[in-house]
Structure formats: structure tokens, C-alpha cells
Amino acid sequence: MAAPLAADVVIVGGGVAGGLLALELRDLGASVTVVDAASPAGLSSASAISYGALPGWPLAPTPLARLAAGASRRWRRLQGRHGDLGWRPCRLRLHSGGTGLRALSAWWPLPFAQVDSAVLAARLPLVLAAAGVTCQAARVERLDPQPTAGWALHLSDGSSLQASKLVLAAGAHCRELWPALPSCLRSSWAAVLELASYPTLLGRPAAWLPVSFGRAGLERRAAGLSQPEWLVDGGLVPWADGALLGQHTLVRPGLELGPAPLPAEVEHQLRQGLAAQAWGAPLGALPGQLRQAAVAFCSEGVPLVGPLAEAPGLWAFTGFSAGFSQVPVLAPLVAQALVSAGDLADAATRRLQQLGLGRLDQLGG
Numbered sequence: 001m002a003a004p005l006a007a008d009v010v011i012v013g014g015g016v017a018g019g020l021l022a023l024e025l026r027d028l029g030a031s032v033t034v035v036d037a038a039s040p041a042g043l044s045s046a047s048a049i050s051y052g053a054l055p056g057w058p059l060a061p062t063p064l065a066r067l068a069a070g071a072s073r074r075w076r077r078l079q080g081r082h083g084d085l086g087w088r089p090c091r092l093r094l095h096s097g098g099t100g101l102r103a104l105s106a107w108w109p110l111p112f113a114q115v116d117s118a119v120l121a122a123r124l125p126l127v128l129a130a131a132g133v134t135c136q137a138a139r140v141e142r143l144d145p146q147p148t149a150g151w152a153l154h155l156s157d158g159s160s161l162q163a164s165k166l167v168l169a170a171g172a173h174c175r176e177l178w179p180a181l182p183s184c185l186r187s188s189w190a191a192v193l194e195l196a197s198y199p200t201l202l203g204r205p206a207a208w209l210p211v212s213f214g215r216a217g218l219e220r221r222a223a224g225l226s227q228p229e230w231l232v233d234g235g236l237v238p239w240a241d242g243a244l245l246g247q248h249t250l251v252r253p254g255l256e257l258g259p260a261p262l263p264a265e266v267e268h269q270l271r272q273g274l275a276a277q278a279w280g281a282p283l284g285a286l287p288g289q290l291r292q293a294a295v296a297f298c299s300e301g302v303p304l305v306g307p308l309a310e311a312p313g314l315w316a317f318t319g320f321s322a323g324f325s326q327v328p329v330l331a332p333l334v335a336q337a338l339v340s341a342g343d344l345a346d347a348a349t350r351r352l353q354q355l356g357l358g359r360l361d362q363l364g365g
């Protein structure tokens with residue numbers, strides 16, 4: 001018996017990428033199914049433990065970075081339409097890590113906001129359901145291109161779905177589903193400490209971020225690694241009633257994600273890394289719970305967004321370096337390019353190309 005036809009578009013992955021794309025597709029009248037596998041015990045999605053930082057200025061001299069600097073406008077619009085998604089203005093304090101906490105921290109009057117990823121993770125499933133998105137809780141185990149057109153998805157609950165258009169928004173797990181994705185798409189393991197309350201020694205709640213994240217440099221070096229490399233960035237953001245502290249990043253050579261590193265070892269490295277930085281030293285011993293997630297990134301810093309030439313009907317929407325800034329500005333364009341007809345679709349495709357996206361056939365394969 002043929003599998004049921006699910007929707008105009010099926011999205012694999014219900015993190016910030018799959019979730020916001022589904023909302024934009026619904027706005028265009030498409031019927032959408034999001035299939036998301038609950039993370040295995042002890043692991044989170046990247047979106048669920050993200051700092052959610054939204055700098056209101058471009059982080060690079062590129063058209064995409066300039067567009068992403070306006071992400072707060074999109075979040076505000078989304079919240080106006082769908083209710084609370086965790087976006088809020090936030091005080092920013094930058095630290096260089098080189099000297100003492102008090103001496104080096106400075107108040108920077110830069111435009112800055114944050115999406116509280118705990119609020120987003122709690123609210124997104126409700127918002128998707130209210131918008132008419134069909135959500136299916138299952139792991140997609142295999143994708144099969146159909147002989148004439150479209151795709152069959154085989155799910156962990158034994159069922160299957162058919163889709164005419166299929167979007168991979170499964171973060172670090174996209175390559176497990178479609179190994180031929182371009183080689184610029186890589187993955188890492190990240191970890192943070194979840195604190196039950198915001199540390200009183202930091203005063204009023206604010207996002208404390210390093211002037212530059214070591215993680216970004218490690219991602220750029222990923223293609224040349226011959227050994228696993230890890231590092232610790234010192235940062236802290238308000239999160240639910242508490243805070244997320246520090247960021248541990250492990251990048252392995254090659255394209256495979258590999259198993260999650262041992263939590264006890266990661267927590268030790270994370271606390272030691274914080275203790276070794278002047279900024280983090282007073283915080284490194286605070287009680288907190290380790291949270292780990294697999295994270296997709298692109299070694300060239302440009303996300304993987306668009307149709308895959310060798311697989312008609314299959315699109316990628318992943319590999320973001322700053323998903324909370326990039327996804328809300330790109331999702332409307334991808335939605336238009338996916339389901340609109342004629343001029344509207346052409347205009348969205350052209351805009352994606354101007355941003356340096358949508359030509360996945362030209363990336364390393």
C-alpha cells in the first residue's frame with residue numbers, strides 16, 4: 001500500500017531552522033509536516049541550549065551578515081503574530097578574558113537582544129500546532145527518492161510518509177540522512193552548564209560574551225584537523241530562571257559526527273577552562289548541570305541553504321553559524337523559493353543567490 005501523502009512540504013527537524021521555516025510556509029498557505037525525533041536522554045538539540053544571542057550589527061562584511069543583523073525585527077514580527085517565542089532586549093557585557101572580572105568588563109551600548117532558548121523550546125511546538133503545522137514525533141531513519149518524483153521517508157515508529165518537497169533541517173544529523181551533502185557541512189559537539197539561578201556576583205542579568213569566540217576559529221580550521229580539538233569559550237546568558245554558562249566545543253576531523261564525548265570529561269574540561277580565564281574563574285565552580293548537543297556548521301561560514309542539484313525535491317536548510325540571526329531572515333526567502341510560483345519564486349531564488357546561498361552544486365561535494 002502506498003504511504004500517505006503528508007503535505008506540500010515535509011521538514012525533517014523541529015529546531016529553530018525547521019520550526020521557523022514551517023511557520024513561513026504556513027503563511028504562504030502550504031501544508032507542512034515537521035518530523036522531529038526527541039533527542040536521546042542526556043542530549044539536547046542545538047537550538048534548545050543555544051545562547052540565542054542576537055547582535056544588532058553585522059558580524060562579517062557580507063550581505064548575509066548585514067541581513068542577519070536585522071534579525072530582531074523578524075523575531076518581533078513573529079512574536080506579534082504567534083505570541084512569546086523568547087525574544088527580548090538584553091543588556092550586553094563584553095569581556096576579553098585577559099584580566100579580572102570587574103576591571104575588564106565594560107558596558108557596551110551596542111544594539112543587542114536575546115532569544116531565551118528555554119522559552120523557545122517550550123513554546124515552539126504549541127505555536128506550530130496553532131499555525132496548522134502537522135508535527136510528528138519520530139526519527140526519520142531513511143529517505144528514498146521515488147521513481148517518478150518525490151520522496152518516501154521511513155520513520156522510527158514503523159510508518160512512512162511521502163513528500164513532493166523535502167527539507168533537511170536536522171542540524172548535525174543531516175548527513176546521516178543524505179551522506180552526499182557538500183563537504184563544507186560539518187558537525188561538532190557543544191556543551192554548556194545550566195545554572196539554576198543567575199549568579200549574584202554578576203549583578204543585574206545581562207549576556208556576558210567574549211569579544212571573540214574561539215569556537216568560530218576552530219570551525220574555520222575544521223577541514224584541516226588531523227586530531228580532535230576542543231576549547232572552552234567563557235560566556236554566560238540568562239536562560240529561563242537561571243543561566244547558561246561557558247561553551248565547550250569539540251570538533252573531530254572528517255565529516256562524521258561520532259558519539260557524544262563523555263559528560264564527566266567534558267564537564268571537567270569546561271570547568272577547568274573557565275577557571276583558567278580571569279573572567280570565568282569565579283564562576284567555574286558554581287553548581288550546574290551539563291547539557292550537550294550536536295551542532296552543524298559550515299567550515300566556510302556560509303550555511304547550506306537551497307535545493308540539492310542531484311536530488312530533485314530535496315532541500316537543505318542547515319549549517320548555520322548563528323542560527324538565531326540567520327534563520328529568521330532566510331526562512332521567508334526559502335519558503336517563497338520552495339512553494340511560490342513564477343516570479344515570486346524566481347525573485348526569492350535570486351535574492352538567496354545574492355546572499356551567496358542556494359548554489360549547493362558549486363560547493364565541495
Ligand SMILES: Cc1cc2nc3c(=O)[nH]c(=O)nc-3n(C[C@H](O)[C@H](O)[C@H](O)COP(=O)(O)OP(=O)(O)OC[C@H]3O[C@@H](n4cnc5c(N)ncnc54)[C@H](O)[C@@H]3O)c2cc1C
Nearest residue numbers: 013015016017037046047050051053140171173322323324
Ligand atoms: C552552546 C551554544 C550556543 C550558541 N549560541 C548561539 C548564539 O548566541 N546565537 C546564535 O545565533 N546561534 C548560537 N548557536 C548556534 C545555534 O544554536 C544553531 O545555529 C541553531 O540552533 C541550529 O538550529 P537547527 O534547527 O539547524 O538545528 P538543531 O537545533 O540541532 O535542530 C535539529 C533538529 O533535528 C532533529 N533531528 C535530527 N535528526 C533527525 C532525524 N533523523 N529525524 C527527525 N528529527 C531529527 C533533532 O531532534 C533536532 O530537534 C549556539 C549553539 C550552541 C550549541
